[in-house]
Amino acid sequence: MLIQQLINGLTLGSSYAVIALGLTLVFGVLNIINMAHGGIFMIGAFIGLLLVTEFHVNIFIAILGAMVGGAILGYALEVCALRPLRRKQVSHLAPLISTIGVSIFLESVALLIWGPQTRSFPTEFTGSVIDFQLFKISTVQIISLGTAILLMVALHIWLKRTKIGKAIRATSLSTETASLLGVNTNFIISLTVMVASALGAAAGVLVGLTFDAIEPMMGVVIGFKGLAVLILGGLGNIPGAMAGGFILGLAEVLTVAYGDSSYRDAVAFGLIIILLFWRPQGLFGSKDKGGRP
């Protein structure tokens, strides 16, 4: 029983980790919290669903398609909502509100196009369950967990081993210095937002598969959980975001299994409020950066 819950928790947590990675990438480079991430996540889920139902493609191609769609949306977000603010000196409030505007826009457009009803993936994707003696795991869980881990590993290698990854890390340390050293920071920032949004869109398909429910409001709660993971792991901390995602996934599943399922959505924030009493810089954040925007 416990092992089964742990598997479920890890699957859920891997999706949370992918969402939080997108948020933490943008935070690291731009020092803003991207409230539109939940909206892009939701659009990604719908793109994946459309590709699967209308074009009958393989689920992995659907995830890839959602990522491309997410990247395009991310570019639009950067150009429309973030770049104009970067040009002038504004308070840290302005980008937050601007991205909230984008998320409202995406949600209401999705509501207009697809309506409020919940949709689900065709049963062939949610079907089979593999029964080990100790636990059961469904193909959906394998796909979700596998893709999430693949994305995380790919991102890690990309950031650590490639030249562009180095440029992103330099930009996140100091935009001005990176710019002086010959990094095209505008390009790097656009690229980061696009990659982050692609991750969000991929997570949308994964969560859509896991819960088998896709609707225009799904981004709001998930976006909040991504924020909770962000705080849990420490702002701008990539390994922290991964670990935080798994911790939240496990905590939620265990709450449902051994506690009260109706409090499930409160766990994330209950966790961070407790954490903020004790370690405001997050579990993996360094002390001197704690709580500083």
Add this chain to the structure above:
Amino acid sequence: MDIFNPYYLQIIMFMIVNAIMGISIYITLATGQLSLGAAGFMSVGAYVAALLTLKLSLPISLAILIGGLCAMLVAFIIGLPTTRLQGLYLAIATLGFGEVVRVIFLNLDITNGALGLSGIPSIAQEITVFFYEIGLDSIGDLDAQTLGNIGLVLILLILLSLLIFFCVRINHSRIGRAFAAIKADAHAAELMGINVVYYKMAAFMIGAFVAGVGGGLYAHITFFINPTDFSYHKVVQILLYPVFGGSNVVWGSLLGSFVLTLLPEVLRFMADYRDVIYGILLVVLMAVRPDGLITEQVVERIGRRFGWIQEYKPTAEKQVLTERFQRMRAEHLDQPKDNSR
């Protein structure tokens, strides 16, 4: 009379309650803290007040006051860790607080879960009854119910005016200057000997109290509340008022809440596209006027235009000193510059 029909009066009531909510954000924001917990505090105030009048049949005014105080108490507890946080951490933590409160109200028995509380006594009705008792059941062609509604609007207006008066006065006091210093730079303020945590907490608690009172009023005007009334969308709506109108002056929240409460009513014929327009409006506004429509400069210009703010005229003594200083400065500048620095 047509302007006194219940629909218009109801819109005016909501405009005023929303203005109170907007000002609650403004007060917290005056110390540079972005709190997204206003909907959470509002729901605490609304539920506490509604439960007190429903279950204990307390007088409405007392219940609303207690609701506000409860919200303030909750703010104190939440504020202990969160007012030490800065910027975005606070925003997320308070957003999380609002969600936790919503989920708790959704699951408690006493709050009737997702069904919410209904049949909350209405203030307008109380006023109508009061008018009956003093033998005032109609004026001209206004019936007793309309009179009750008008009475409620007047009471709300008085509350709002008191609140604005309070905000304007506080700006000119020691507390207001401490708030402004913290907003400009918390570290510099701390170095000047301002107790930053204390003033941040004060602003946070006053904001929560105002939001709680707003929630209590809301509950007793709509006489029905449920947890979804205080969801993330409410948070965004409330946040929009000061941001749209101008978050640096109290008049901004007022303008923002009036315009943004009226706008959906005017745009009712295109209700489907309302949220799309809202979203675009936010993005454009941040790109064009990140400080909102009314900024401090606008207030000053209008103030000078109508003579509310006097032009600064130095006294004769000050003028002499200024001239002497300028002469000394000119002499100093005439001397050859010391290049060794």
